[in-house]
Amino acid sequence: MRPNKREIILKAAEKLFRERRIHELTMEDVAQAAGVGKGTIYNHFENKDDLLFQIATHGFEELCALVAATPKKDKFHARLAALCEQISEFFQQRRAVMRMIHEHEGRLGHLKETMKERWLENRRKLAGAVASILSQGVAEGAVRRDLPCDFLATLLLGMLGARDHDFSHAPGKRPPVEMLVGVFLEGAGVIGGMNGARVSGGENNFGETS
Amino acid sequence: MRPNKREIILKAAEKLFRERRIHELTMEDVAQAAGVGKGTIYNHFENKDDLLFQIATHGFEELCALVAATPKKDKFHARLAALCEQISEFFQQRRAVMRMIHEHEGRLGHLKETMKERWLENRRKLAGAVASILSQGVAEGAVRRDLPCDFLATLLLGMLGARDHDFSHAPGKRPPVEMLVGVFLEGAGVIGGMNGARVSGGENNFGETS
Amino acid sequence: MRPNKREIILKAAEKLFRERRIHELTMEDVAQAAGVGKGTIYNHFENKDDLLFQIATHGFEELCALVAATPKKDKFHARLAALCEQISEFFQQRRAVMRMIHEHEGRLGHLKETMKERWLENRRKLAGAVASILSQGVAEGAVRRDLPCDFLATLLLGMLGARDHDFSHAPGKRPPVEMLVGVFLEGAGVIGGMNGARVSGGENNFGETS
Amino acid sequence: MRPNKREIILKAAEKLFRERRIHELTMEDVAQAAGVGKGTIYNHFENKDDLLFQIATHGFEELCALVAATPKKDKFHARLAALCEQISEFFQQRRAVMRMIHEHEGRLGHLKETMKERWLENRRKLAGAVASILSQGVAEGAVRRDLPCDFLATLLLGMLGARDHDFSHAPGKRPPVEMLVGVFLEGAGVIGGMNGARVSGGENNFGETS
DNA sequence: TATGAATGAGGCTTCATTCAT
DNA sequence: AATGAATGAAGCCTCATTCAT
Known part of the structure; x- marks a missing residue:
């Protein structure tokens, strides 16, 4: 029980978010996920706002x-x-x-x-x-x-x-x-006359996968 | 009463948001702001989710x-x-x-x-x-x-x-x-050797103190 | 429009009940079923209680x-x-x-x-x-x-x-x-000694169907 | 507090019914009658339907x-x-x-x-x-x-x-x-010829009391 | 007389928070 | 320190009823 109960709760809550259980996190959910009683959370965090803030x-x-x-x-x-x-x-x-x-x-x-x-x-x-x-x-x-x-x-x-x-x-279509x-370093614009050739093959559609 | 009550409610709700009364919009608030009864909203929007979606x-x-x-x-x-x-x-x-x-x-x-x-x-x-x-x-x-x-x-x-x-x-400090x-057109990088001089005066902090 | 709108509404409401749409009859439902406006009902019945009473x-x-x-x-x-x-x-x-x-x-x-x-x-x-x-x-x-x-x-x-x-x-199993x-006329009891033979075949299970 | 709060709520709700406060039982009423908070009911019963069912x-x-x-x-x-x-x-x-x-x-x-x-x-x-x-x-x-x-x-x-x-x-007039x-045992009908005399005094009105 | 949009009281339910154990 | 049953404020929504057209 060393990893500090506070840490446990925090991790559990974060995990809940990551697991897409977004809708609206309830203290009940967090307590359950952390494997502690609801009241325990209030021994480590002032209130729900505080918990969210800490997360x-x-x-x-x-x-x-x-x-x-x-x-x-x-x-x-x-x-x-x-x-x-x-x-x-x-x-x-x-x-x-x-x-x-x-x-x-x-x-x-x-x-x-x-x-x-x-x-x-x-x-x-x-x-x-x-x-x-x-x-x-x-x-x-x-x-x-x-x-x-x-x-x-x-x-x-x-x-x-x-x-x-x-x-x-559609992460598959996400440009690398x-x-x-x-774009960040070179810009989206054409400077001088050589920019049109920045990428060899002209128009680019970054290979549609899915 | 021509501008369609639906429109009125929509406008009122949007205004509520704009007026920073964010925390959590209640149907009561919206009704009040729109100057209509709570039930009226439900004659024009299926439920709260629908209203938010429409907004x-x-x-x-x-x-x-x-x-x-x-x-x-x-x-x-x-x-x-x-x-x-x-x-x-x-x-x-x-x-x-x-x-x-x-x-x-x-x-x-x-x-x-x-x-x-x-x-x-x-x-x-x-x-x-x-x-x-x-x-x-x-x-x-x-x-x-x-x-x-x-x-x-x-x-x-x-x-x-x-x-x-x-x-x-601090909108005053916001870069123009x-x-x-x-940056978008020219990029953040240095191209060739002349880029360092793009803006005449060297380092820029766009003035504005507070 | 002769069959008295009152009658129409009444019939429609009764039909609604018969059609098992019980849960809770709303005035809206009744109006719809009767093909009249909601307000019309109130021209013929004092209020919902009255309507139910009349039905x-x-x-x-x-x-x-x-x-x-x-x-x-x-x-x-x-x-x-x-x-x-x-x-x-x-x-x-x-x-x-x-x-x-x-x-x-x-x-x-x-x-x-x-x-x-x-x-x-x-x-x-x-x-x-x-x-x-x-x-x-x-x-x-x-x-x-x-x-x-x-x-x-x-x-x-x-x-x-x-x-x-x-x-x-299970209407099929319903005794005739x-x-x-x-039972109503003769009673469920045994009077004198001859009652046991009222129905010829002794024990009766009124033909199980399903 | 031993008799299980669930039992308490159940008893209170039943009593409410018995006390003729029928019209429409509200969860508020039940909570009040049971001397518990409204939310407590939901710790013991899934929802109103469940409560009624349990009663x-x-x-x-x-x-x-x-x-x-x-x-x-x-x-x-x-x-x-x-x-x-x-x-x-x-x-x-x-x-x-x-x-x-x-x-x-x-x-x-x-x-x-x-x-x-x-x-x-x-x-x-x-x-x-x-x-x-x-x-x-x-x-x-x-x-x-x-x-x-x-x-x-x-x-x-x-x-x-x-x-x-x-x-x-008029419980007073209720036949014993x-x-x-x-009637259940002997039947309402006349069997043979002696039935007319089942009750000695002929027509019976079971003594009007109230 | 007929209509149906508008109304708002009132119901059910959730959930952050407390507190006795 | 830990627990979770109890709490009740607050939110969403329904629906009988009214009233201007």
Whole structure:
């Protein structure tokens, strides 16, 4: 019983989300999944909002750790792609948690000031982690330096989220991360006259599988 | 009493969302806001899910109409920026509705097949509208033709959403749309050797203090 | 439109009951079935209670008329059996209405005095009709005269109702009316020593069908 | 708090019925009467239908126990009368519950298969209990053996129910059980020539009291 | 007289939270 | 510390009844 009951509950709740039992998580569900009594949860979390908040935070922290641990691959482009792949995979697994986070941000007003602070700080952490990768790119001369990395990180994460979301119903058709990173670094526009040939074969439909 | 009571209820509910009274919309609230009896709502909408679904659909349709009506400005770059500005503004106003849509997609399983179909179709409409603008860019030689416009549209919308979301608490600090469009068209990377000078003044923090 | 809209509504409601759509008759249902607007019902019936009351009354009156019209068959025994057959059949068709009547008697307190009176009077009518048949039997020396016919009628109707009810799920196994009338007239007991032989074949199981 | 809260709720609900507060039992009423919270009921009963079903079953079981416990009095006739008296009294007390049972049978379709089975089984139990008493009569040579006891039991119960029902408004005028049993055993008809004298004083009006 | 959209009281049920054990 | 039965506020929805057309 060492892994701290708090941890057990947290894991169980996260798992519930991952298992698509989204609809509306009840404390009963969480207790059952964690194999503890309903009352026990209240010995470790102030109330349901607190629990959700902790889950979300927990998720972000994991993700941040993941990002920070990105191996310093050789080429920046490859490094960025690997990072995106990781983030994307994480999002895939946590779709429900992320949705919950979204949904929950609307209620931030109900949370106590301290929590609110900690929460927004957490939100910045992810973008920060990605931004720090990008700033490596700047140092290496691979990323434009006329824009703040924070902003670029935000945009990159936005792209990733949109891709994952739009193709969630048919992962087979989802364009590869490389393509996304390509657009991010090279842009969607035509610069000078050589851009039309970026990809050898002209129009691309990223091989329909299913 | 001409504007169809259905319309009245819809508007009222949307307004409720916009007025940040999000937490959890109750049918009571909606009725009150619409100035009708609780039962009246059920004469026009099957149940709460149906109402939410209709609101979401309604929102998307408005947005699609907006996009489709984008004036054919001179330069493609300017045209795209104007479009993004419109979409962004729409999102600002509809944050809550959009959140609700997100939150709701998880429950799509509960909706009847027909609704589900109509819903996913709606989702595609927006991307489609943006994509059609982009394809104009392709025709004009302003957008790379090696990637499907649908995908590019998804990425652009993702960027927009992320920007709006990340800076929702401090709209003053929000980077201008032009900057976003710039990244989208030119990329975040350094191409050749001249990219470092894209913006004259080097590092940029887009002023705005608080 | 001559058959009086009142009559139309009444018939439609009765039919609804007969069609087993019991659960809980709504005014909407009745209106639909009668092919009239909901409001129209209120031009002919004070309220739902009144409507139900009228249906019940209507049913009783039909039944009373049926009983009164029993042909003066030759033998009293046969006459009584024919009568019972009719009543039973009527009950079969009106199970739902009868249940509703039962259920409704509990609410008599809510009905205005006049209605209450008329209702109880109606209740007596049926027993009265049967009693009058029985009194013919008394006159003919076929029915014992030491007990009031009203009472005997009550008992006979009780037997009939119980039979119909108990075998409603398997009408094929329902003992024939003759047998019931036999018990009613001759009794279930053994009188003197000859009763054991009333029915020739000893133990009887009235031919199991299913 | 030993008598099981489930039991408490059941008793309270039954009592409510007995106290004529029929109209329409609300869960609120039941909770109040049982002195528990509304939610508590749902910890012991699946929903309202289930509660009603349990009440009905409970009532039948009590009655069956009562019947089975009928003392083996000396004379069969007296024994039967005592039994009928008991059943009648029970019915008096449970009029409302019984009405509810009636009313409820119409909805049996909505109940799950298991319940349906258990219910019909319960229904048979009562008739069975009475039938077993009657079969004692057969053994003693007091009841005709040419008819199945089940059927006779049904008829007897029907008579009882009808008597109780018809005279519920004026219990004082209700004919004594002995008279009913008399009709049941000896029949309402005239057998041979001596029947007219069964009761010494000719026409009988069972002394008007109230 | 006929209609049916509008109404809102009232019912059933859920579920976060408490507290006695 | 752990439990889960008890609680009741709050939400969704139904449906008898009204009333403007």
